[in-house]
Amino acid sequence: MGNKLYVGNLSFSVNDNTLLDHFSKFGTVDSAKVIVDRDTNRSKGFGFVEMSSAAEAQKAIDGLNGAEIDGRQVTVNEAKPQERKFGGGGGDRGGRGGFGGDRGGRSRF
Numbered sequence: 001m002g003n004k005l006y007v008g009n010l011s012f013s014v015n016d017n018t019l020l021d022h023f024s025k026f027g028t029v030d031s032a033k034v035i036v037d038r039d040t041n042r043s044k045g046f047g048f049v050e051m052s053s054a055a056e057a058q059k060a061i062d063g064l065n066g067a068e069i070d071g072r073q074v075t076v077n078e079a080k081p082q083e084r085k086f087g088g089g090g091g092d093r094g095g096r097g098g099f100g101g102d103r104g105g106r107s108r109f
Helices: 016-028 053-062
Strands: 002-009 029-036 043-051 077-078
Touching: 002 053, 016 029, 016 043, 016 053, 043 053, 053 077
Parallel strands: none
Antiparallel strands: 002 043, 002 077, 029 043
């Protein structure tokens, strides 16, 4: 298990310091960050906390997953590595589109 945790379902009033306060009860917090929208600077309702060890991270999960922080029941689990946001190909869209194609019947010319 890693030591970086995902914290979901956060109240919009929660900030980095709120996370730090709650998670520091379970060990040393290396970082605590609430993710905010870059245009509005408003919380997106989730964040990440990095504990100094995997054991402390597990204690925080056990103690805070399902607990209430600022009136909301939060989800705490091990953070998953961020997936790359490349197009991924998209697959075959299929079909022949709305133009041309063999419509059966007679030729236009």
